[in-house]
Amino acid sequence: MQEQEKKKYYITTAIAYASAKPHIGNTYEVVLADAVARYKRYQGYDVFFQTGTDEHGIKIENAAKNQCIEPQRYVDEVAGTIRRIWDLMNTSYDKFIRTTDEYHVEQVQKIFKKFYDQGDIYKSEYEGMYCTPCETFLTASQLKDGKCPDCGREVSPAKEEAYFFRMSKYADRLMRHIEEHPEFIQPVSRKNEMVNNFLKPGLQDLCVSRTSFKWGVPVSFDSRHVVYVWVDALSNYITGLGYNADGESGELYKKFWPADLHLIGKDILRFHTIYWPIFLMALGEPLPKQIFGHPWLNREGEKMSKSKGNVIYADDLVRLFGVDAVRYFVLHEMPFDNDGSITWGMVTERVNGELANVLGNLVNRTVAMSNKYFDGILQNTGVTEPVDAEIAEAVKTLKAKVDQSMEDLRVADALTEIFTLFRRLNKYIDETAPWVLARAEETKPRLATVLYNLADAILAGASLLHSFMPETAEKIAAQFHGKLRGYEECDLLGGIPNGTKVTDQPEILFARIDYEKQILPEEEKIKQAQMAEVAKPQEDKLPDISIDDFAKIDMRVGTVVACEAVKKSKLLHETIRIGAGKTISVLSGIAKYYTPEEMVGKKVIVVVNLPPRTMKGMLSEGMVVCAGDGDKVVIVSPEKDVPDGTKLS
């Protein structure tokens, strides 16, 4: 970079929805952004890193109602939790914006008005399914079994007055922008998805206001409406910098907008690559330079969910492994465009195999030898061997490699490169065999240089590591009583002054962890606690019925005599014997939980007096009684053997 003025770099994460405590998958995004932000600062950029919380919407309104508190109090609490976790992860954000902040609300109102005045927003009617008790509109995709996902009750079609944004007006311009800026949507594989699925078929106008709930930014010229999520949430990227829709924007805005990078989850890529640019076009503001939709961190292929007791939270991880171990894990373990995976066992393996064995042990043995052979004094005597050049070369090329990886946002690769240096240094120790050099007086000068080189190269590596694991890098520097190096000199050796004394009390950077003893019991505890929390009593008890109502249900014991999976569905097709020579055909949505083989021979309970129904072209004449909900389903069987056809009462 030239000596001129520092280049600016504005990076944001998506703002976190303040309805619940974020799990490690959500936390990953901020850590990733933090690593990028820190590295850019290290390279000399003037960085502004913004994150925050999205605090409006019906979900929050309802959650607050359930706790009998004001929505504002509710979001204050959750936003506090979120910010505490971001801080716990040692993220270096410059600004934490909340969509309930006054300046934000004011600007959102102005932006909305401006769109309306320009004719980009018009009033119409929103049609959809409506759940009356919850007072919520639901899209087809939100419905669960055709019913309300929250209360499970019937929904009915309804209309609501709403404002819409005329997306079509800007679609061509956006399409052109995307084609002309191949780097705009990252990873590129997602670009086609957006273009083919949303732009090419023609953009639908977007509903941007609601009257069905109150907890949102009021529309200034129509008090029955509140601004619906996207205009509100996306605007944070400019309001946080002091954007002013009808006047002079603040200095920060002038300096930092447009954003260099919006780092978001792949699920909301559509909103950031289509709606957000169009809003900006409508405002006459420049578009962000790049939007990166990162993959998800899953739990061994499954989604995290409390009812499975497999949600992993950042604070639990930090308690058991330490901040930098968690940062290392999420940054290193995430592939570039596939979803990543996390388990307690995997984190343990990484901590032991890489942080303790490769890095921690390297620092430890280097410090220990310096103390043992030279009372901790580092001295470059100039006695070199050809192998030293290889180390110098490794240090020199490391910077370029990390630069390139970070440029491509391949943060995991950058970390791998740094650890490749540490592995190389472990090898260097074996190649030079300091303990052999220590045996004779005449090889002592060589020994001194070897230890000096080691310390020197470790410091260089630690300097580059700082963006990813700040605490660890500083701890390493402290052990050598040295300083982390600036970007300009981190690829050069010889930076340690001769005579520097290393610590005589080496600290273990990462202790090895015994999974069975230290982690497993904790993991179990956490799991139990989550499942207990989810097991809700009373609450969703159905209305009372009479004994007569119950008597109307004809349930029989049956035996599955044949069973096959129905192709391309979640269905199993069972043939069930419900009496001598009498069988019925039943379809059940349990293919995810049982294989056809294990179903055959099972005793089940069948409801036999339901009207037959056709699914996937096959007839179902009854229903197998199961226990459970969407996440876990088990078949109910009689506790002792009874003949098929036995009635339940």
Next chain:
RNA sequence: CGCGGGGUGGAGAAGUCGGUAUCUCGUCGGGCUCAUAAUCCGAAGAUCGCAGGUUCGAGUCCUGCCCCCGCAACCA
């Protein structure tokens, strides 16, 4: 034929413009003893989902098929 993503040694991944298949973990054998039962070296192990095709040559390009994962539908 719903949309999208993916199938590479036991596990997880890399593989840019087609040219000897790479890394980490694990396994086995060996070395070393400074170090956190750490470290270093070596070996075994992949017909790169299957079948065709283009090519002097394909994990990499084309066609068809199979399987897995999200989302949608179905889930009496």
